[in-house]
Amino acid sequence: xxxxxxxxxxxxxxxxxxxxxxxxxxxxxxxxxxxxxxxxxxxxxxxxxxxxxxxxxxxxxxxxxxxxxxxxxxxxxxxxxxxxxxxxxxxxxxxxxxxxxxxxxxxxxxxxxxxxxxxxxxxxxxxxxxxxxxxxxxxxxxxxxxxxxxxxxxxx
Amino acid sequence: xxxxxxxxxxxxxxxxxxxxxxxxxxxxxxxxxxxxxxxxxxxxxxxxxxxxxxxxxxxxxxxxxxxxxxxxxxxxxxxxxxxxxxxxxxxxxxxxxxxxxxxxxxxxxxxxxxxxxxxxxxxxxxxxxxxxxxxxxxxxxxxxxxxxxxxxxxxx
DNA sequence: TATTGTTATACTCTATAACTATA
DNA sequence: TATAGTTATAGAGTATAACAATA
Numbered sequence: 001x002x003x004x005x006x007x008x009x010x011x012x013x014x015x016x017x018x019x020x021x022x023x024x025x026x027x028x029x030x031x032x033x034x035x036x037x038x039x040x041x042x043x044x045x046x047x048x049x050x051x052x053x054x055x056x057x058x059x060x061x062x063x064x065x066x067x068x069x070x071x072x073x074x075x076x077x078x079x080x081x082x083x084x085x086x087x088x089x090x091x092x093x094x095x096x097x098x099x100x101x102x103x104x105x106x107x108x109x110x111x112x113x114x115x116x117x118x119x120x121x122x123x124x125x126x127x128x129x130x131x132x133x134x135x136x137x138x139x140x141x142x143x144x145x146x147x148x149x150x151x152x153x154x155x156x
Numbered sequence: 157x158x159x160x161x162x163x164x165x166x167x168x169x170x171x172x173x174x175x176x177x178x179x180x181x182x183x184x185x186x187x188x189x190x191x192x193x194x195x196x197x198x199x200x201x202x203x204x205x206x207x208x209x210x211x212x213x214x215x216x217x218x219x220x221x222x223x224x225x226x227x228x229x230x231x232x233x234x235x236x237x238x239x240x241x242x243x244x245x246x247x248x249x250x251x252x253x254x255x256x257x258x259x260x261x262x263x264x265x266x267x268x269x270x271x272x273x274x275x276x277x278x279x280x281x282x283x284x285x286x287x288x289x290x291x292x293x294x295x296x297x298x299x300x301x302x303x304x305x306x307x308x309x310x311x312x
Numbered sequence: 313t314a315t316t317g318t319t320a321t322a323c324t325c326t327a328t329a330a331c332t333a334t335a
Numbered sequence: 336t337a338t339a340g341t342t343a344t345a346g347a348g349t350a351t352a353a354c355a356a357t358a
Contacts, residue, residue, distance in 0.1 A: 146302030
């Protein structure tokens with residue numbers, strides 16, 4: 001079990017034994033920094049993170065109602081409505097009234113919206129791939145394992 | 157444009173052997189989700205991420221000029237100026253003209269601003285600590301190692 | 313009456329362009 | 336002339352409150 005620590009540790013390599021607080025701080029900073037760096041990679045500069053998040057949600061999870069989108073992005077319904085309006089004007093998604101419940105609207109990606117998601121995603125993944133290429137195999141394995149754990153944490 | 161690989165990440169886990177693309181996608185999603193979850197934890201609900209980022213920068217790296225802050229946060233100088241104005245009105249930082257170059261202003265945290273940083277940071281770390289507690293030791297070790305690698309990637 | 317979406321209103325954050333003060 | 340900061344202006348994203356349409 002006692003695998004030697006990835007000795008690439010540059011400056012600080014304290015015994016990680018029970019130092020939860022240190023680990024938490026370290027992971028927080030690392031997560032924020034990497035997320036920020038990744039976010040800078042985008043297909044359309046004029047598209048905000050919030051806009052892209054909506055398109056990405058529709059891409060991954062299929063059509064949503066307005067309320068579902070708002071809840072998923074944890075913003076208010078009016079705020080989401082505004083964002084959806086904008087994306088609709090840009091031609092990235094469509095609104096169609098729900099057949100069974102006329103109060104609802106089904107929001108779905110257009111082909112153009114889908115291509116924005118695909119292209120932006122590819123840019124970010126491409127940046128990440130290049131970064132991963134520069135790592136040693138055991139570091140990549142560490143990151144792959146970490147990704148699974150992190151997703152589990154975020155969903156808790 | 158070459159045809160993109162079928163990035164339709166299917167639900168089942170593929171062999172991670174040399175699948176850089178898959179690892180990249182996975183790490184991207186995990187990083188964004190965890191960052192988003194962490195960002196929701198804050199000491200003052202009315203404080204935006206951008207505002208907090210400025211305070212955090214001053215806390216970690218000491219006083220900055222306006223231009224330095226704008227560059228560090230990758231926003232325009234007028235945008236940073238506005239944010240700094242607001243934070244100054246709230247009493248979280250101070251502006252003082254530079255002695256040697258009167259065009260510059262030195263922006264520094266007040267005690268109150270520092271406490272906002274400390275408290276928000278503590279909330280986020282606390283959330284993370286609880287999440288880490290629910291993991292197995294080897295998972296925590298993986299995350300600790302991953303944090304170091306991720307920071308290195310973000311700084312590349 | 314409850315739910316879903318939308319509009320009204322207001323505030324923050326963002327940008328570019330133009331301006332002031334200093335080097 | 337160049338640089339640092341600020342102001343002017345405009346657009347996008349956020350929220351709460353109020354409203355309309357539908358269930």
